[in-house]
Amino acid sequence: MSEPSPNNPAPAEDAESEPRPGRVRKPIGWSTIIIAVLVAVSAALVWRRDGTEGVLDILTHDLSLFSGILPRVLAGCLLGALISEILPHEKVSRSLGPKSGLMGLLIGTAFGAILPGGPFTAYPVASALLAVGADFGATIAMVVSWTLIGYGRAVAWEIPIMGTDFTLWRILISLPLPVLAGALGRFVYVRLYPKPAAEDDET
Amino acid sequence: MSAALLIDILLWGSVLGVGLIAFRRGPTVFKASLREGAMDFINIVPRIALGVIGSGYIAAIIPQEVITGWLGPDSGWLGVASAVVAGAATPGGPVIGFSIGTVALKSGGGVPQVVAYVVAWALFAFQRVILWEIPFMPARFVWFRCAVSVPFPFVAAAIAMVIGKP
Numbered sequence: 001m002s003e004p005s006p007n008n009p010a011p012a013e014d015a016e017s018e019p020r021p022g023r024v025r026k027p028i029g030w031s032t033i034i035i036a037v038l039v040a041v042s043a044a045l046v047w048r049r050d051g052t053e054g055v056l057d058i059l060t061h062d063l064s065l066f067s068g069i070l071p072r073v074l075a076g077c078l079l080g081a082l083i084s085e086i087l088p089h090e091k092v093s094r095s096l097g098p099k100s101g102l103m104g105l106l107i108g109t110a111f112g113a114i115l116p117g118g119p120f121t122a123y124p125v126a127s128a129l130l131a132v133g134a135d136f137g138a139t140i141a142m143v144v145s146w147t148l149i150g151y152g153r154a155v156a157w158e159i160p161i162m163g164t165d166f167t168l169w170r171i172l173i174s175l176p177l178p179v180l181a182g183a184l185g186r187f188v189y190v191r192l193y194p195k196p197a198a199e200d201d202e203t
Numbered sequence: 204m205s206a207a208l209l210i211d212i213l214l215w216g217s218v219l220g221v222g223l224i225a226f227r228r229g230p231t232v233f234k235a236s237l238r239e240g241a242m243d244f245i246n247i248v249p250r251i252a253l254g255v256i257g258s259g260y261i262a263a264i265i266p267q268e269v270i271t272g273w274l275g276p277d278s279g280w281l282g283v284a285s286a287v288v289a290g291a292a293t294p295g296g297p298v299i300g301f302s303i304g305t306v307a308l309k310s311g312g313g314v315p316q317v318v319a320y321v322v323a324w325a326l327f328a329f330q331r332v333i334l335w336e337i338p339f340m341p342a343r344f345v346w347f348r349c350a351v352s353v354p355f356p357f358v359a360a361a362i363a364m365v366i367g368k369p
Contacts, residue, residue, distance in 0.1 A: 029342045030342070031337050031342040031345070031346075032250065032253070032337075035253060035254070035257055035333055035337070036253060036257075038257065038261060039253065039256070039257030039260055039261065042257070042260035042261045042263065042264050043260045045260075045264045046260055046263050046264060049264075054263075055260075058256075058259045058260055058263055059256065059259075061259065062255050062256045062259040063256070065255055065259075066251070066252060066255040066256070069251065069255065070248070070251075071211075072210075072211070072214060073244060073247065073248070073251055074240075074241075074244050075214045075215055075218050076214075076339075077240045077241070077243040077244040077247065078218050078222070078236075078237065078240035078241075078244075079214075079217055079218050079221060079240075080240065080243065080339075081236045081237070081239040081240030081243060082218070082221040082222055082224075082225050082236045082237075082240065083221055084236075084239075085225055085228075085232055085235065085236035085239070086221065086224050086225050086228060086232075086236075116210075116213040116214065116217060117210060117213055117214045117217070118210060119331060119334075119335035119336070120214070120335070121214060121217070122335075123335050123336055123338075123339035123340055124243070124339050126339075126340060127339050127340050127341070130340070130341065130344065136344060136347060136348075139344065139348075140347075140348050140351060140352075143336075143348060144326065144348075144352060144355075147325040147326060148322065148325050148326070152210075153297055153325075156210075156297070157297035157298065157301055158297070158301055158321075161297075161298065161301035161302055161304075161305055162301050162304055162305050162308075162321075163305075166308070170318055170321060170322075170359075173318060173359050173362045173363055173366070174322065174359060177322075177355045177358065177359065180355065180358070181351055181352055181355055184351050184354070185347065185348070185351045188347075188350075188351060189347070
């Protein structure tokens with residue numbers, strides 16, 4: 001049998017049931033279920049192709065990867081929590097909230113572009129911004145800016161592999177995209193969720 | 204290795220810096236946010252585990268040839284569209300993504316198509332979404348963000364067609 005059926009993450013997830021203000025964590029949502037099914041199917045296919053050994057090979061490799069990642073995940077979580085604690089909420093919702101206009105999208109873009117670290121910082125920090133009053137638009141601008149014009153990946157990977165010319169040119173092309181994505185996000189969001197719904201009853 | 208070290212220094216340096224600011228606001232604020240960060244960490248570990256282990260298996264069943272096939276010599280908008288699919292489906296980290304892009308450029312792939320591939324990879328690479336974005340962000344945000352981002356690899360390709368090669 002293929003033993004790595006997805007280690008069911010349900011029990012640990014909802015250990016703390018009282019919702020913290022602003023930060024909503026679904027215990028186990030559809031995304032987790034879809035991923036778990038996808039993983040189970042893929043593992044079964046690997047098992048059929050490569051046998052138990054192939055399954056174990058990937059498992060040991062990924063477990064060592066996992067243990068290497070954990071300290072960074074901890075750092076990212078601490079960073080997100082600290083930032084959401086020290087940022088003044090009214091100020092954030094004024095400069096990154098739904099009514100922040102083009103300026104908010106530009107601030108989100110700039111923030112994403114200068115954010116240090118990798119995905120283990122970008123997503124916890126984006127989540128923290130969302131929790132303290134940034135809207136989807138500004139947060140989308142930040143995430144898209146981090147992934148498209150952030151210097152971290154460009155310096156570490158893209159320039160060495162694809163060359164400086166291509167990278168700079170690609171970043172130049174990407175410059176307007178975070179603001180456009182944020183604007184489109186806002187445009188769609190307002191029409192999808194017309195009322196300024198209370199954030200807290202989203203289960 | 205040194206790049207990884209630099210990342211760690213930057214990362215923990217930022218934690219320290221922000222932690223110092225929080226500490227000066229008062230020990231209660233500081234302790235509360237440390238506790239909150241630790242709780243987040245505990246909550247997220249199972250999801251990260253599922254993502255890390257899971258994406259290894261998903262990547263194992265997507266042969267690289269399939270990706271390079273999608274990023275084939277098709278020119279025009281059809282080529283852009285299949286480059287976008289290839290970018291989203293590329294398993295592995297930045298080394299693989301950018302290497303595939305480089306190979307495509309060298310073997311005669313169109314520049315707009317390669318730009319679309321790289322941008323789509325940055326926006327949608329399934330491994331990053333599964334491994335990082337979904338565990339850390341509200342799921343509703345992730346799907347919304349992905350849906351809203353769909354036009355932008357095409358926009359990037361269009362800009363590349365207009366302004367020409369690097």
